[in-house]
Amino acid sequence: xxxxxxxxxxxxxxxxxxxxxxxxxxxxxxxxxxxxxxxxxxxxxxxxxxxxxxxxxxxxxxxxxxxxxxxxxxxxxxxxxxxxxxxxxxxxxxxxxxxxxxxxxxxxxxxxxxxxxxxxxxxxxxxxxxxxxxxxxxxxxxxxxxxxxxxxxxxxxxxxxxxxxxxxxxxxxxxxxxxxxxxxxxxxxxxxxxxxxxxxxxxxxxxxxxxxxxxxxxxxxxxxxxxxxxxxxxxxxxxxxxxxxxxxxxxxxxxxxxxxxxxxxxxxxxxxxxxxxxxxxxxxxxxxxxxxxxxxxxxxxxxxxxxxxxxxxxxxxxxxxxxxxxxxxxxxxxxxxxxxxxxxxxxxx
Amino acid sequence: xxxxxxxxxxxxxxxxxxxxxxxxxxxxxxxxxxxxxxxxxxxxxxxxxxxxxxxxxxxxxxxxxxxxxxxxxxxxxxxxxxxxxxxxxxxxxxxxxxxxxxxxxxxxxxxxxxxxxxxxxxxxxxxxxxxxxxxxxxxxxxxxxxxxxxxxxxxxxxxxxxxxxxxxxxxxxxxxxxxxxxxxxxxxxxxxxxxxxxxxxxxxxxxxxxxxxxxxxxxxxxxxxxxxxxxxxxxxxxxxxxxxxx
Numbered sequence: 001x002x003x004x005x006x007x008x009x010x011x012x013x014x015x016x017x018x019x020x021x022x023x024x025x026x027x028x029x030x031x032x033x034x035x036x037x038x039x040x041x042x043x044x045x046x047x048x049x050x051x052x053x054x055x056x057x058x059x060x061x062x063x064x065x066x067x068x069x070x071x072x073x074x075x076x077x078x079x080x081x082x083x084x085x086x087x088x089x090x091x092x093x094x095x096x097x098x099x100x101x102x103x104x105x106x107x108x109x110x111x112x113x114x115x116x117x118x119x120x121x122x123x124x125x126x127x128x129x130x131x132x133x134x135x136x137x138x139x140x141x142x143x144x145x146x147x148x149x150x151x152x153x154x155x156x157x158x159x160x161x162x163x164x165x166x167x168x169x170x171x172x173x174x175x176x177x178x179x180x181x182x183x184x185x186x187x188x189x190x191x192x193x194x195x196x197x198x199x200x201x202x203x204x205x206x207x208x209x210x211x212x213x214x215x216x217x218x219x220x221x222x223x224x225x226x227x228x229x230x231x232x233x234x235x236x237x238x239x240x241x242x243x244x245x246x247x248x249x250x251x252x253x254x255x256x257x258x259x260x261x262x263x264x265x266x267x268x269x270x271x272x273x274x275x276x277x278x279x280x281x282x283x284x285x286x287x288x289x290x291x292x293x294x295x296x297x298x299x300x301x302x303x304x305x306x307x308x309x310x311x312x313x314x315x316x317x318x319x320x321x322x323x324x325x326x327x328x329x330x331x332x333x334x335x336x337x338x339x340x341x342x343x344x345x346x347x348x349x
Numbered sequence: 350x351x352x353x354x355x356x357x358x359x360x361x362x363x364x365x366x367x368x369x370x371x372x373x374x375x376x377x378x379x380x381x382x383x384x385x386x387x388x389x390x391x392x393x394x395x396x397x398x399x400x401x402x403x404x405x406x407x408x409x410x411x412x413x414x415x416x417x418x419x420x421x422x423x424x425x426x427x428x429x430x431x432x433x434x435x436x437x438x439x440x441x442x443x444x445x446x447x448x449x450x451x452x453x454x455x456x457x458x459x460x461x462x463x464x465x466x467x468x469x470x471x472x473x474x475x476x477x478x479x480x481x482x483x484x485x486x487x488x489x490x491x492x493x494x495x496x497x498x499x500x501x502x503x504x505x506x507x508x509x510x511x512x513x514x515x516x517x518x519x520x521x522x523x524x525x526x527x528x529x530x531x532x533x534x535x536x537x538x539x540x541x542x543x544x545x546x547x548x549x550x551x552x553x554x555x556x557x558x559x560x561x562x563x564x565x566x567x568x569x570x571x572x573x574x575x576x577x578x579x580x581x582x583x584x585x586x587x588x589x590x591x592x593x594x595x
Binding site: 172173176177179180181182183184185187188234235236237273274275276301303304305 | 357358359360361363364367382383385404406407428429446447448489490501502503504
């Protein structure tokens, strides 16, 4: 947090105005009620106020150190009592020392200076408390504001995640192309059409059942992906070949729902959909030292593709994994010689 | 009517064939599963009508239209509704959203027949560079046709572009191609981190720059891989400086 006084122009102005006012009142009180000569009173007040102004600038760092939220009230109080005693003693003695230097022969004034010590101590304590309170209030308000903006941001993020979740659930192009295949199959091969409709329904039911935060077993996820790939196989025929390898102990691992299907969608988009040759999509799942590794790779088409794959399709996965696990390092994309490989890492709870 | 079907999915092709079965005046001259072979087939067969999917392997539907030297009537058949506007800009007869019913298909065919029968119908030639199908992403390939055939050039392989009247000369590794295109539309569609317009007449692939030398007042010379030299202007220099961060 920046210094509330030195860190902004408004702070500096208010600070200067406040201490000028204090100096003026102080000088007036000395002159009117204690009969101190105007010159002595003015210099007395000036030195007094400069010392307190310096104290209040430095006190900020002391207040920051003695954070009420993270430290025990007892140690905060002790910090401040100690600091108050030391700083007030320092101010009183240096104030007295400087004024005696300035007016070495003014016996009457020096006598007044000594007699005013108790009063000055009380005023000093008052200033110390006032300044610390202002600082604590500043910190409190700024923390409160920060919290409000953070909450608003979080809410926006949640809303955003929900929206993209809805989009993620049903990819309209996949849906309409599949329905077109169904439309064709009803004429050429009604039984296959029926199969396809059943699979599509199961796929939709599975995705509608899930919510952004829900966890499912890997075997459920893989089953769903197989259904998805089988539907795509009806569309693409021999052009699409796929294989999934998974260790037995991996199957029970809980993973975020609907996290795998987008990987396969992405692989299809960048291979089968771009090439008339046979494309292969391979997935391997393994479990090592508390992490589940899911690697999905696709062969690359021999032709230049219309736009460079920048992994935009993977943004959603990266965002969701970040929301759930709090780190953005869980998705890794690389290009091997003839394959495009996406590796996601899921911490096992 | 002589028809070519361009569709990469077998079931979708079967459906079109079924729908066309009952149309007595239709002769299917070819079926193509990708944009490249479709371009070759259409240029050879010169059909009256093409049933065209947009998302296709090798060349997408719009890219394919760029390299045709024959302008058939086009009925788009696609699951994507976002290209309808672009399709009608290309003088499409109709735009069918998959899945479509038979009567909708028949009405599209009806429109095609009408258009074909209307005296003096000439399809507008396609000239603009095809929009990349993934909207805001920069293009990664350019399709060019010359006497030797159709070329698909990955933008990574392009060293620089030079404006020549209404055309752009594309200098790739080992070859050069001409395409009807404006520098402005090209500049907008290329990856700005890789291609910089260093001059009114030149766009350069920054990965191909070997040396930048000052030249006369307010201009400079770029020495490129392969020995070519390209002139740059003062504003081009500023742009290059900004992109290359020197």
